[in-house]
Amino acid sequence: xxxxxxxxxxxxxxxxxxxxxxxxxxxxxxxxxxxxxxxxxxxxxxxxxxxxxxxxxxxxxxxxxxxxxxxxxxxxxxxxxxxxxxxxxxxxxxxxxxxxxxxxxxxxxxxxxxxxxxxxxxxxxxxxxxxxxxxxxxxxxxxxxxxxxxxxxxxxxxxxxxxxxxxxxxxxxxxxxxxxxxxxxxxxxxxxxxxxxxxxxxxxxxxxxxxxxxxxxxxxxxxxxxxxxxxxxxxxxxxxxxxxxxxxxxxxxxxxxxxxxxxxxxxxxxxxxxxxxxxxxxxxxxxxxxxxxxxxxxxxxxxxxxxxxxxxxxxxxxxxxxxxxxxxxxxxxxxxxxxxxxxxxxxxxxxxxx
Amino acid sequence: xxxxxxxxxxxxxxxxxxxxxxxxxxxxxxxxxxxxxxxxxxxxxxxxxxxxxxxxxxxxxxxxxxxxxxxxxxxx
Numbered sequence: 001x002x003x004x005x006x007x008x009x010x011x012x013x014x015x016x017x018x019x020x021x022x023x024x025x026x027x028x029x030x031x032x033x034x035x036x037x038x039x040x041x042x043x044x045x046x047x048x049x050x051x052x053x054x055x056x057x058x059x060x061x062x063x064x065x066x067x068x069x070x071x072x073x074x075x076x077x078x079x080x081x082x083x084x085x086x087x088x089x090x091x092x093x094x095x096x097x098x099x100x101x102x103x104x105x106x107x108x109x110x111x112x113x114x115x116x117x118x119x120x121x122x123x124x125x126x127x128x129x130x131x132x133x134x135x136x137x138x139x140x141x142x143x144x145x146x147x148x149x150x151x152x153x154x155x156x157x158x159x160x161x162x163x164x165x166x167x168x169x170x171x172x173x174x175x176x177x178x179x180x181x182x183x184x185x186x187x188x189x190x191x192x193x194x195x196x197x198x199x200x201x202x203x204x205x206x207x208x209x210x211x212x213x214x215x216x217x218x219x220x221x222x223x224x225x226x227x228x229x230x231x232x233x234x235x236x237x238x239x240x241x242x243x244x245x246x247x248x249x250x251x252x253x254x255x256x257x258x259x260x261x262x263x264x265x266x267x268x269x270x271x272x273x274x275x276x277x278x279x280x281x282x283x284x285x286x287x288x289x290x291x292x293x294x295x296x297x298x299x300x301x302x303x304x305x306x307x308x309x310x311x312x313x314x315x316x317x318x319x320x321x322x323x324x325x326x327x328x329x330x331x332x333x334x335x336x337x338x339x340x341x342x343x344x345x346x347x348x349x350x351x352x353x354x
Numbered sequence: 355x356x357x358x359x360x361x362x363x364x365x366x367x368x369x370x371x372x373x374x375x376x377x378x379x380x381x382x383x384x385x386x387x388x389x390x391x392x393x394x395x396x397x398x399x400x401x402x403x404x405x406x407x408x409x410x411x412x413x414x415x416x417x418x419x420x421x422x423x424x425x426x427x428x429x430x
Contacts, residue, residue, distance in 0.1 A: 003398070076390045078415065083364060138370055146362030149388075149415065215391045220365070227366060228373055228399055286364035302364075 011239030019247030028262035033108035035099035047315035052189025062204020067297025079155035081301030092309025098277025114244035116256035126272035130279020155299035
């Protein structure tokens, strides 16, 4: 049992931070949501114009910084990359389109379930199905080419850009006053709800640090069970759920059901399919959206590109009306999800080691 | 001895390759990886499949892991 201690503790703390962040101002069941928060950052920069979801989320920046600190301290920081960068950027976009059909990344899926949102159950079934499909392709020899050591500048770009974003958040810079931004900050909706900056940043830093140390990955949990009957990462996943559930019950934030759940809709088919895109895409990338941030922090520029791909994907999803809303998902969104599945299957089937 | 070069492969391919090799039941294999988490993953896998790590060398960012079959009397 000893070897599970670290990852269970890390998962538990992430669950605890999530409940605290909601108590301190984050949107309900959204203590963390890597996809939503990257989408908010895209909005803050003016990459999309959905006025209710624009904010520079310090949690995202903090996760990268925390992973970076951990990898420095434990001498794991390594500038590496070159494994199908453009393809990873593109898969990142597709993963975001899937996540915004459901309205959450795998982490928020767990947190939604811990808040009593049963819509996350069908999403989880979709997520696990996507991972199962991904494992099939892994066994068939799927591979996105090898990465190799790179010049150290590659590893520093994303952390430095994120540090710059932090200053833009603190000083609320307005580049085009006549256009009221960017930087845009939502005055209503989820983007206007946030925990104090310093606390959100620290929660992100701790989460990044712990995730780098324990390799926490929400996709890896199911993948390793399917692939090698290894329950290490799944125990971290379970710990997030249990602690967040307990926290929500104590804080009086647990409300079980399908209807009237915060930032959620009940189009089960599309929740299922959207998260199956995220599951399969995450297997192809080698980690869930949280893990991509952590790998980016420890010097992997391929993961930096998949993070940037997710931000670009959020912009596309909102500008082209792919993204769902609490009212449901539109016909463009449905089309985008179906096309995303087809594209991922094509990538999964077509890429084997050269 | 079988040697698996898993350097630069994304998670979980080093584990997939190592498992494929160990499933054939060799007495000893050697795996090259270049990330710390892969060393941990391979250590877990080896134990699970009844193998043990007999050596881990790190040289200029590359870990060389030597994996041997557990003796029958050592198996749990």
